[in-house]
Amino acid sequence: MPPISKQPESKSLQIAVKSKPTLLLILPGNEGRKPVLEALVEFANIVVVLFVGGRDAEWVKPFVQGCIEVPQGSDNGVFNTSYEIVSNWFVNDESLPDGIMCYDEYGVELSSYLCEKFCLPGTPFGTMRMFRNKLAFRNACSEAGLCSIRYKHIKSEADINDVLQDKDWPFPSVLKPRKGAGSWHVHKIENRSDLLKIYHSLDENLRAGYFPVNIKDAGFLLEEYFEGAEVDIDGWATNGKVTFQLVSDNYPATEPYFLEQGGNYPSQLPLEAVNAFKDLTEKVLKLFSGVHSCFHFEAKMNLETMKLLPIEFNCRVGGAECPLSVEAVTGYYLPVVAARLxxxxxxxxxxxxxxxxxxxxNFYPDKAGVLTKNCHEVDAKKSKLVSLTLFQNRIGSNVQANNGSVSCLGWASSGGDSFEEASSNLEMVKKHIHVVVQPEDECKTE
Incomplete structure (x- = not known):
């Protein structure tokens, strides 16, 4: 993508009329985010920040006042360079951004850093870094008595050997990148004989992929498998205090790769369980200073013992079907809430x-290959459709199987006056989704 961060010829080209505040949006994402920008431009002038060499963002240009390219990386030197680039793009103090937001997990640290540098509302940079580091998050929760499972940072084969020599290490366990998102390169380890082989496979795939170097070098987290019902808690906090939260159920993920399979909004668990999750959210936020943003918190509960486990706390709006589904049952569209915060x-x-x-x-390929069809014949009104996204731009491309959100080909959600009606409507949608993946060699011979 050619550079698009050059200084505009005039201030009028760079900064919109100040009848609206200027919102700096870090990483706008792909074209599936178009409805988000359509909502944001109603009350803000948008300037977007992109990574040099990142995904093309031509689609955002009709919605924004400008695009700024910054280097990709997560050390303070790279972040400070990004700050200087952004500062230079804006002409003078009158044209500085009025707010900065990000809904992409790989941009939240930069967003937090820039908020601090520009003295704008946001979650403190140090807090954001702890959330992005699964080991730091585990340590904080463990010290507060909120995490009862065993876990270990895995940096090399030597660490794996330490686990193998520990006769008390519990299996099954879960191996996941210490940093990252979207359930990429995550695997359930059933027994110690599989651990070394799976570690080598995940490490090789992680280093061959397009994760930033800092994520590749951060290693893995091995943790005891926790059996229980999993939920997402979506909401927002203002200056460190929870303002709103909605607990929603996750259907059991497909193991051993933990492919997300959707869920229910709001949770259909007993009220006692829902309130326990809300209480956990409050306790977790008290461990980390100054959270000021929307959040997407993942947690589990053993329904027999009522024991809770915080999994991870994402200081951003949830992805996929989450924003539209939350809006359908609460009236709050979280990307707009995040922008206004x-x-x-x-x-x-x-x-x-x-x-x-x-x-x-969610929709996934049942095998790796070339995506040849990804379409639908859904009656939106009859099925009470809330959201439907199919990545048709990936048709003709190779798709992976069993690698978290990388393998996801789309999602859908439907509503109703009860769980039974909403579930039935969703089944109606699923019957009219057509996904075809063919082996690569078959496509070459056609």
């Missing part, structure tokens, strides 16, 4: 609730 504006009043319950699902 960043701009020091009050959250919007909730819209009319569309459904009492929403059920969702």
């Amino acid at each position: 960043a701009l020091a504006l009050p959250p919007p009043l909730p819209k009319r609730v569309a459904h009492k319950v929403v059920c969702s699902t």
Whole structure:
């Protein structure tokens, strides 16, 4: 992608009329995020920040006042260079951004850093770094008595051998990157005889992939497998205090790769369990100073013992079907809430609730190969469709199987007045989704 961060010829080309505040958006994502930008431009002038050599973002240009390219990386030197580039793009103090936000996991640290440098509302940089580091998050929760499982940082084969020599190490366990997102390169380890082989495979795939170098070099986290019901808690915090939260169920992920399979909004668990998860959210936030953003918190509960486990805390809006599904049952569109928090504006009043319950699902290939069809014949009205995204731009491309969100080909959610109705409507949607993946050698011969 050619550079698009050059200084504009005039201030008028660079900064929109200040009848609206200027929002700096870090990493706008792919074209599936178009509805988000359409919502944000209603009350803010948008300037986007992209990584040099990152994905093309031509689609954002009709919505934004400008695009700024910065280097990719996560050390303070790279972040400071990015700050200087952004500062130079803006002409003078009158044109500095009024707020900074990010809904992409790989941009939240930069967003937090820039918020501090520009003295704008946001989660402190140190707090954000702890959330992005699964080991640091585990340590903080463990010290507070909120994490009862065993875990270990895996940096090399020597660390694996230490585990293998520990006769008390519990199996099954889970091996995952210490940093990262989207369940990439995650695997359940059933017994110690599989550990070394799976570690080598994951490490090789991680280093061959397109994760940033700092994620590759951070190694893995090996942790005891926790049996229980998993939930997402979506909401927002203002200056370190939870303002709103919604607990939603996750259907059991497909193991051993932990492919997400959708869930229910709101949770259908007993009220006692839902309240326990809300209490856990409050306790976790007290461990980390100054959270000021939307969040997507993942946690588990053993329903027999009521024991809880914080999994990870994402200081951003949830992805995929989450924003539209949360809006359908609460009236809050979280990307707009996040933007208004960043701009020091009050959250919007909730819209009319569309459904009492929403059920969702994700679509994956059953094997690796070339995606030849990814389409639908869904009756949106009949199925009470809330969201439907299919990555048709990947048709003709190779797709991976069993690698978290990398393998995801789309998602859908449907609503209803009850769990039974929403679930039935979702099944109606699934019957009209057509995904075909063919072996690569078959495509070459056609």
